[in-house]
Amino acid sequence: MTKRKIGQNFLIDRRVAKRELEYANIKKDDVVLEIGPGKGIITKLLAEKARKVIAIEIDENLVRELKGSLPDNILLISGDALKVDFKILPKFNKIVSNLPYHISSPITFKLLDCDFTLAVLIYQKEFAERMVAKPGSKDYSRLSVGVYYKSLCEIMETIPKTCFYPQPKVDSCIIRLFPRASPPFSVLDETFFFDLTRELFNHRRKRIKTTIREVYGVEIENIPYQNMRVEKILPEQIGELSNFLFDFDDVET
Ligand code: SAM
Numbered sequence: 001m002t003k004r005k006i007g008q009n010f011l012i013d014r015r016v017a018k019r020e021l022e023y024a025n026i027k028k029d030d031v032v033l034e035i036g037p038g039k040g041i042i043t044k045l046l047a048e049k050a051r052k053v054i055a056i057e058i059d060e061n062l063v064r065e066l067k068g069s070l071p072d073n074i075l076l077i078s079g080d081a082l083k084v085d086f087k088i089l090p091k092f093n094k095i096v097s098n099l100p101y102h103i104s105s106p107i108t109f110k111l112l113d114c115d116f117t118l119a120v121l122i123y124q125k126e127f128a129e130r131m132v133a134k135p136g137s138k139d140y141s142r143l144s145v146g147v148y149y150k151s152l153c154e155i156m157e158t159i160p161k162t163c164f165y166p167q168p169k170v171d172s173c174i175i176r177l178f179p180r181a182s183p184p185f186s187v188l189d190e191t192f193f194f195d196l197t198r199e200l201f202n203h204r205r206k207r208i209k210t211t212i213r214e215v216y217g218v219e220i221e222n223i224p225y226q227n228m229r230v231e232k233i234l235p236e237q238i239g240e241l242s243n244f245l246f247d248f249d250d251v252e253t
Contacts, residue, residue, distance in 0.1 A: 002166055006058060007100025010038050011122070013163040016174075017042045023156050023176050024096045024120040026050050033092040033116075035081045035107060036100045040066050046096060047071045054089055056081045058100075082106055086114055095119035101127070101168075105143065112150040112179070119177045120156075128155055128173035136232045142201040145235045146194065149184065153177040185239040193242040200238065204231045208241065220248060 002008040011017055020042060026032065026049040037043040037055040039062065046053045047070070056077045057063050063078040070076060077084060082103060093116055099107060104127045111119060123131070126139075131147045132155055133139035147153050156174040161167050187193040203211040209226035213219055224241050225233055233241075 003059065004166065005102070007036070007102045008038065008059070009101070009164040009166060009168045011041050011098050011163060012165045013159075014041065014045075016159055016163050017045055019157070020096060020098075020120050020122065020174055021045055021049060023174060024094055024118060026094070026096070030094050031090060031092040033086075033089070033095045033097075035095075035097040037066060037076070038062060038098070040069065042096060042098060043070070043074060047074050050094075052090065052092075054092055056084055082110065086110070093117050095121065098122040108143070109146060112146065116179060119179075121175055121177065122159065122172050123175060124168070125158060125171045125173045128175050131175060135234050140231055141204075142197050145197050145201075145238060147177070148235050149180075149193075151177045151179050185236045187239045188243045188246045192246050193239060196242045196245065197238055200230045200233070204229075206230060208233065212245070216245075220245075 002010065026046060028049070028051060030050040031052045031054070032046050032050045034043055034046065034053060034055040037057050043053055043055050043066070051073065053074045054077065055074060056079055057066065058080050060078060063076060066076055075090065095111060095116055096119070099121055101124050104123055108131070130139045130141050130143050132153050133141065133144040154176055156176050159172045159174065161169070161171050164172070199215045200208070200211055203214065206229065207226065208228050208230065209223055211230060212223055224244050225237050
């Protein structure tokens with residue numbers, strides 16, 4: 001029995017799994033992290049090509065099922081990927097997964113904080129589009145800013161919903177993501193920058209000045225980009241705004 005509540009839409013088309021590995025250019029010395037191996041369609045292909053695969057699965061029934069059929073170079077961890085401390089895992093350099101959709105956002109932010117060279121991930125199409133959305137587009141969001149700040153991300157292809165069982169309501173996408181060696185602009189305080197980004201996008205249609213007044217409860221003169229609407233402000237401009245506000249005495253950090 002599949003559990004939709006924990007994102008169990010299993011990939012049933014091996015050609016898609018193979019292409020995911022091709023995009024990740026898996027080599028003999030790679031150590032790959034996989035979130036949610038499920039029945040192992042991607043895991044087993046990874047194990048054939050990589051040195052080691054670390055797979056974290058929350059469903060104990062699937063863990064039991066998988067255990068009997070996996071080669072030695074797979075470390076299968078039974079647990080919630082959001083709770084597992086990735087620092088205690090063996091060092092991995094790539095991430096390849098068909099992610100459970102219900103945790104797309106928190107797992108993406110958690111992965112973006114890890115040290116790796118390349119990730120190839122399957123997401124629901126709408127989420128993937130938000131990851132790569134440009135300022136001014138309807139999909140531009142806090143997620144787009146966070147992904148841009150941390151990485152270079154592109155959509156590789158759309159996968160029809162018929163490639164999964166049970167069939168989800170929407171199509172999916174494979175994305176490829178390279179972490180940046182350093183951020184594209186500098187901020188004085190990253191936590192403040194990300195908190196500000198979240199607050200701004202809670203009011204995406206409003207002007208910057210109005211939003212800042214509502215969020216921090218103070219009227220500040222000459223705020224950078226004060227008349228722009230949140231939905232159009234570039235990540236670089238949010239960085240500038242965050243540095244301006246971080247230095248400002250009346251704004252609590
Ligand atoms: N990789 C398999 C495939 O492509 O067919 C399964 C992908 S399915 C979309 C997502 C998998 O993640 C399921 O096996 C589900 O049980 C597992 N999962 C859901 N939430 C999880 C979590 N918090 N931590 C680890 N695994 C999780």
